[in-house]
Amino acid sequence: MGTKNNGLSIFALGGINEIGKNMYVVQYADEIIIIDCGAKFPDESLLGIDLIIPDLTYLVENKEKIKAMIVTHGHEDHIGGIPYFLKKLNVPIYATKFTLGLIELKLTEHKLLRETELKSIDDQSRIQFDEMSLSFFKTSHSIPDCLGIVFHTPEGNVVHTGDFKFDLTPVNNQYSDIHKMAEIGQQGVLLLLSESTNAERSGSTPTERRVGDHIDEAFMKAKRKVIISTFASNVNRVQQVVSAALKTNRKLALLGRSMVNVIDVAIKRGYLQVPEGMLIEPHQINALPPEQVAILCTGSQGEPLAALARLSTSSFRGVEILPEDTVILAASPIPGNERNVSRIIDNLFQLGAHVIYGSGSSTGMHVSGHGYQEDLKLMLTLMKPTYFIPIHGEFRMLHHHRQLAESVGVRKNHTFIINNGDVVDIENKEARQTRKIPSGNTYVDGIGVGDVGEIVLRDRKQLSEDGMIVIVLTISKSERKMISRPDTISRGFVYARDSEDLLRKVNHLVEKNVNDLLAEDIHQWNVLKQNIKKSLGQYLFEKTKRKPMILPIIIEV
Amino acid sequence: MGTKNNGLSIFALGGINEIGKNMYVVQYADEIIIIDCGAKFPDESLLGIDLIIPDLTYLVENKEKIKAMIVTHGHEDHIGGIPYFLKKLNVPIYATKFTLGLIELKLTEHKLLRETELKSIDDQSRIQFDEMSLSFFKTSHSIPDCLGIVFHTPEGNVVHTGDFKFDLTPVNNQYSDIHKMAEIGQQGVLLLLSESTNAERSGSTPTERRVGDHIDEAFMKAKRKVIISTFASNVNRVQQVVSAALKTNRKLALLGRSMVNVIDVAIKRGYLQVPEGMLIEPHQINALPPEQVAILCTGSQGEPLAALARLSTSSFRGVEILPEDTVILAASPIPGNERNVSRIIDNLFQLGAHVIYGSGSSTGMHVSGHGYQEDLKLMLTLMKPTYFIPIHGEFRMLHHHRQLAESVGVRKNHTFIINNGDVVDIENKEARQTRKIPSGNTYVDGIGVGDVGEIVLRDRKQLSEDGMIVIVLTISKSERKMISRPDTISRGFVYARDSEDLLRKVNHLVEKNVNDLLAEDIHQWNVLKQNIKKSLGQYLFEKTKRKPMILPIIIEV
Incomplete structure (x- = not known):
């Protein structure tokens, strides 16, 4: 693999060909700066896995070169891997005040807060390292206090956008600093890394204010309690909920740990x-007339243990959704969560609630935080980069982002569609992609990080589909014969009670099989086990069309 | 439960509060007519389950009363349960010619074709049973030859719509017979059962011809091979593919068993x-210039083993997707399939193909076969039912459908939102919902039907998340002590090789635990096993935050 010791190198350890676990690296000579350290949630094929984080091999091997981690914003796919990273590498973390607040919540939970060096920055900061210096610019996104980063290197300037859209009528002060971006572009950008989430969607991302208008309208029409669920970290949307509650004279209760914390x-x-006095505790809800109450809660993605799911099944202690209450889902389901969200909506309707959901123009309870094609083209136009690497997206998104770049003048072979681990080296303003460093998925399962791999997952898959059968044979060492009938235990395969006949036949088959082999003077236990697995596997598949895991155990006495 | 012997009863055995396994029953006195017998695909929580079919308890208990099954159309959620039904109940099946064709494919596969009585009907048929007579009307849907049913009963007429939309410019002859529907409404409809799939969507369903226009356009622009994937059963869409191939002078190859069969x-x-000579065999594809070839294939839902998935990973023998080929996904992903479909699109872009997907107005490669709100209102208006039962949908859809019914004049308490198993009884034109019959999900796993239930699934879930540990203890009957150290085998829990230390400690713990108990003269094996499960479970959770299944096995010698 070979560590380069001069020139500028850029690569991703996560975030390419996937949505999640973002981690990018800019290295100049012996100086490494890390951007973000995200986590990703596993899909259903990764049985029992809690979280996926980037493979940190390269960073551990080059740890003395790492100067800093810059965190662009506080979403899970940008900060979720930090605690696991810090258990291996002690690196100062730079982020804005709000982002640091979310990181601190995480580090407190993992008991890592005291030993970590956290440095607060803003869009006016300038950080000088040995080889590179860093400056920043404000962007709009679905969480406050986001930054784009400029790496001033001896080779030229590298820009990383972070996640962004352009919102010209932002809530609070979360504007996109177009003037500063223009200035950066004017000074010359050697290479741009820009996010690609919505590169397939034409037009411009709607403004967050549109959601606010719809929330206002729903609050005004509501005759009884209003329950609204959104991402806790979307503080600007929360601000609009506060404002709607204020306009309609409602107190606001917060349900769900992350909502309260954030x-x-x-x-x-x-x-x-x-406003002072607006927030109430959950136990105060029932003391007020329903038309004076709003509830802001977690669970907009259908998470089965979050507040909204519990409310929808009337299992949230002390708070009830009653007929004619209004429930608003101010978030779109992230792909993979649709079924859970639908189930909750069904349950809410069953309770007699008036339910408002969906991001269509008529309801409009969600807008994306990621720029659509016109936003992406505006960023490319402002930055005018010589080279371009589309990041933060699956392949089709990167592909469309490349087409957008070409449409606004980036030269045809100057876009690099890379994979995690591919290194783009720049020397004398000439970029090339030739080498690879280790990259991949590290699985977190309980306390274990990286101790579950393909074999364990393959076993879990087999166990999950057809269960297992354990067969215990007790064989006399001296006499070379079974001293009792085999013991058979099955789990997850068939109902033992309904399948006594089948399991009895299994016993007979194994007994005969083993006795035959022993009679032939075959007594290498491995051969016996292989034989049992094969003959029993065939028999069970024929009878049931299932392939349980077969575990023969031989006890010698 | 009580079987009623007079009056009219209507209920669902599947299809309510779910999308899938549709099965409805109309009973008059001792005469039962079944409508459809569908299957449903399990979600990821039903580990290892292949298919879900309705609970047939009520029908088996009343089998001498069943006169017929009428099948409205040939989609899986209406015919998928038929082979399992026929293994328990021998009932004549009535359906149109095309629907019968699809049922015959299924029965051939299950070796049930010879013993089943299949009767061909069309929209002009009239079937006379002892108490009821049946007539039919044509509807438009995403499969040919669909019927709605009118049950002429002594209490009045009951109408079941089947699945439908209104398409005023249908492909082929698949029109909605609005005149006949108007006539049926004019004669008086006591009760309407109407499908609710798209009751949340405003407006009217676009015509199938819109997809044809987009297919034509894509074929004309294509410079090399065109590969198009859609549902095999959507014959009218296939007809439009044939027509686009004809216009652009392409031969057509079919890939995928169900595409060829249907x-x-x-x-x-x-x-x-x-047209004669248009169809070619897959092995002839490479002999023709790419601009003269189109391929129609299965796999539009991202099914991992279907043709499109294999083409997208260059693993379809003899057929390759090359740069500049055009690939069209003429279908929207059904909820739950989005990730698999996205992965295929990514792979196709990686191959350099021009990929057209999505149902948005700009690409428009899919339209629904189910009526939107305006279609549903038109049906309700044509039928003018006294009573209404929204069917075929999840709760929120049924809820919206009720609102639509009220908006066009169905009286407020005349809509019954039922669940599977709820019976609506009508006597003297008065409908009431008071009783329930058995209903639920029957799981098909391999050959087994109904032999996998909650316990097996709960075991599979535990095994899938954290795997298992088998611990074998060999205890001397006479001496009441272990005669060797415990044997430990784990699967799906941790890498055995990386966790030798942990597994050694497990052994020690169990050994000490058992010796202590034996020393206390405790030798009921159940007590020993419970003790091991408890102490080892706690130890492992503390060390790993995982809860593997623990299976202690005691061998007495």
Whole structure:
């Protein structure tokens, strides 16, 4: 693999050909700066896995070169891997005040807060390292206080956009600093890394204010309680909920741990304005007339243990959804969550609630935080990069982003569609992609990080589909014969009670099989086990069309 | 439960509060007519389950009363359960010629074709049973030859719509017989059962011809091979593919078993017109210039083993997708299939193909076969029912459908939102919902039907998440002590090789635990096993935050 010791190198350890676990690296000579350290949630094929984080092999091997991690914003796919990273590598983390607040929540939970060096920056900061210096620019996104980064290197300037859209009528002060972007572009950008999430969608991302208008309308029409669920970190949307509650004379209760925690950070650090006396505790809800109450809760993605799911099944202690209450889902389901969200909506309708959901123009309870094609083209136009690497997206998104770049003048072979681990080296303003460093998925399962791999997952898959049969044979060492009938135990295969006949036949088959082999003087236990697995596997598949895991155990006495 | 012996009863055994396994029953006195017998695909929580079919308990208990099953159309959620039904109940099946063709394919596969009585009907048929007589009307849907049913009963007429939309410019002859529907409404409809799939979507369903226009356009622009994937059963869409291939002078190859089988049925029974000599075999593809070839294939839902998935990973023997080929996904992903479909699109872009997908107005490669709100209102208006039961949908859809019914004049308490198993009884034109019959999900796993239930699934879930540990103890009967150290085998829990230390400690713990108990003269094996499960479970959760299944096995010698 070979570590280069001169020139500029750029690569991703996560975030390419996937949505999630974003981690990018800019290295100049012996100086490494990391951008973000995200996590990704596993799909259903990764049985029992809790979280996926980037493979950190390269960074561990080059740890003395790492100067800093810059975190662009506080979403899970940008900060979720930080605790696991810090258990291996002690690196100062730079981020804005709000982002640091969310990182601190995470580090407190993992008992890592005290030993970590956290440095607060803003869009006016300038950080000088040995080889590179960094400056920043403000962007709009679905969470406050996002930054894009400029790496000033001896080879030229590298820009990383972070996640962004252009919102010209932002809520609070979350504007896109177009003037500064224009200036950066004017100074010359050697290479741009820009996010690609919505590169397939034409037009411009609607403004967050549109959601606010719809929330206002729903609050005004509501005759009884209003329950609204959204991402806790979307503080600007929360601000609009606060404002709608204020306009309709409602007190606001917060349900769900992350909602309480994040709003606490947002208020304390000045990102959310809530009038004194507006917030009430959940136990106060029932004391007020329903038309004077709004509830802001977690669970907009259908998470089975979050507040909204529990409310929808009337299993949230002390708070009930009653007929004629209004429930608003101010979020679109992330792909993979549709079924859980639908189930909750069904349950809410069953309770007699008036349910408002969907991002279509008529309801309009969600807008994306990621730029559509016109936003992406505007960023490319402002930056005028010589080279371009589309990041943060699956392949089709990167592909469309390349086409957008070409449409606004990036030269045809100057876009690099890379994979995680592919390195783009730039020397004398000439970019080339030739080498690879280790990259991949590291699975977190319980306390274990990286201790579950393909074999364990393959076993889990087989066990999950057809269960297993354990067969215990007790064989006399001296006499070379079974001293009792085999013991058979099955789990996850068939109902033992309904299948006594089948399991009895299994016993007979194994007994005969083993006795025959022993009679032939075959007594290498491995051969016996292989034989049992094969003959029993065939028999069971024929009878049931299932392939349970077969575990023969031989006890010698 | 009590079987009623007079009056009219209507209920669902599947299809309510779900999409899938449709099965409805109309009973008058001692005469039962079944409508459809569908299957449903399991979600990821039903580990290892292949298919879900309705609970047939009520029908088996009343089998001498069943006169017929009428099948409205040939989609899986209406015919998928038929082979399993026929293994328990021998009932004549009535359906149109095309629907019968698809049922015959299924029965041939299950070796049930010879013993089943299949009766061909069309929209002009009239079937007279002892108490009821049946007539039919044509509807438009995404498969040919669909019927709605009118049950003429002594209490009045009951109408079941089947699946439908209104398409005023249908492909082939698949029109909605609005005149006949008007006539039926004019004669008086006591009760309407109407499908609710798209009751949340405003407006009218676009015509199938819109897809044809987009297919034509894509074929004309294509410079090399065209590969198009859609549902085999959507014969009218296939007809439009044939027509686009004809206009652009392309031969057409079919890939995928179900595509070949269904198109064979469609051609032979006169539902699809393909010019002589247009169809070629897959092995002939490479002999022709790419601009003279189109390929129609299965796999539009991302099925991992279907033709499109294999083409997208260059693993379809003898057929390759090359740069500049055009690939069209003429279908929207059904909820739950999005990730698999996205992965295929990514792979196709990686191969350099021009990929056209999505149902948005700009690409427009799919329209629904189910009526939107305006279609549903038109049906309700034509039928003018006294009572209404929204069917075929999840709760929120039924809820919206009720609102639509009220908006066009169905009286407020005359809509019954039922669940599977709820019976609506009508006597003297008065409908009431008071009783329930058995209903639920029957799981098909391999050959087994109904032999996998909650316990097996719960075991599979535990095994899938954290695997298992088998611990074998060999205990001397006479001496009441272990005669060797415990044997430990784990699967799906941790990498055995990386976790030798942990597994050694497990052994020690169990050994000490058992010796202590034996020393206390405790030797009921159940007590020993419970003790091991408890202490080892706690130890492992503490060390790993995982909860593997623990299976202690005691061998007495």
